Amino acid sequence: MIEAELKARVHAPETMLRHLDGHAVGRAEVYKDTYYDTPDGALEARDAELRVRTVHGQHETRTVLTYKGARVDEETGSKPEHETRVEDAEAVHAMLRGLGYLPVIAFEKRCRNYDFEAHGRQMLATLVRVPEIDGTFIELETLVDEGDLTAALADVRAVLSDLGIDADDLTRELYTEAVRARRAA
Template identity: 65%
Template structure:
């Protein structure tokens, strides 16, 4: 599957959340993300991701292992493969045993909204990462083939416009890169 996704900085989080609530109540969740790479950083250098995510929410806790291939275009959309993990500590141990190292870990506070728009199932997520001191919105839908990506991204852009998000607020910066830059900046002070 391909995750057709756009991410934007949110200038008025309360307004965007109010608009999203019009699609139905959001689901508050905390994501604990740990990204793995080989010792030389090959995955991140090649714009690929290997992640164990544990999600804590009102419905309980679940974990997933995710692999994302390199970006297919400037939007940041990537092929994605994900599977449930019953024991995230064991999964981390497997990855470490295979020679991977923890590249970065951080927490995201999210509010997720699932709804239909333009004939597609959409997931809109308001995201706060403490270290970044900003709010972001991600809107995504899944497509089966790269040929469907452009149309799906047009539909995602329509949702973002309906949320009051301007084109100049879009960003393709990865959270991993932004958090790492912030941590390096703090360490050099």
Template identity: 65%
Template sequence: MAIEAELKAVVRDPEGVRKRLDEQHGPGRAEVYRDTYYNTADGSLMDADRELRIRTVHGPDDTRTVLTYKSARVDEASGSKPEAETRVEDADAMHEIVRGLGFTPRIAFEKRCRNYSFERDGRRLLATLVRVPELDDATFIEVETSAATEAELAPALALVRVVLAELGVDEADLIAELYTDAVAAARPA
């Protein structure tokens, strides 16, 4: 399973970062993600730092659904995790299957994203500007690539750090908090 080498940061100058991304990689793709995270009834899946997610992505030209499983973090500082992902033909059926296997929805929320795909130093990268309405419309940036092995993770993350620095994102603004935790904390008890 490939490792998602990703860093996430709070963006202090959203318009400046978006302008730099547009200049370097074109206008980006505006999409809305509707994410549902599942857990076991006893909470053991997420307690073990693993994730099971069904994401439906609404873009300007299409809607697609993706099933994602993430193992526990292999790098605490970045939160990078091994990830397996596949496109799903029927979102409703996938939700039924996952619930039928005994998983229960833990949390669902929306992310409003602008995605920029590009290549750098022989790697495919994805930079995503993210707003989560429930998080006071703060803007985040995620930059990710893939590492085939744990040994490849450090150089992959080094490249991600270079990209973030070029966009004017300060290392001090990096965060490892999961959106699931932040949204849960923002909701009334």
């Protein structure tokens, strides 16, 4: 599956919260993300990602292991995504290190997630704050087959437009790169 996703800077977070609350019931979650790579950076070199994410929510804590392949759409950065829930986060971290992967960056995302249907698609809107980065972001995604990517991205753009997001607000800035830059400063 391809994660057809767009990300944008949000200039009026409170207004965006009200818009999103009109679409669905939101849930507050804190993501603890750890990205892994080989010692020589082979995953990053081929535009791939390997991540362990532990999500702390109001009613549960869950961990998912995610592999994202190289971008299939340069304009949006949309990537193939394979994800599975894991029972024991520490065991997965130990397995990855045992296989030779190294944690290259870890950080926290404070999110409010909204699941809803729009344009006949299941959508996930996430309002995001990364404590180490200035600003608030919205991510809007839907999972599709590669052949449906163009239409799905058009639907994602339409929903973002309905939420008051202009094309000028869109960004391809990666949280990993922004956190690295902040830590290096």
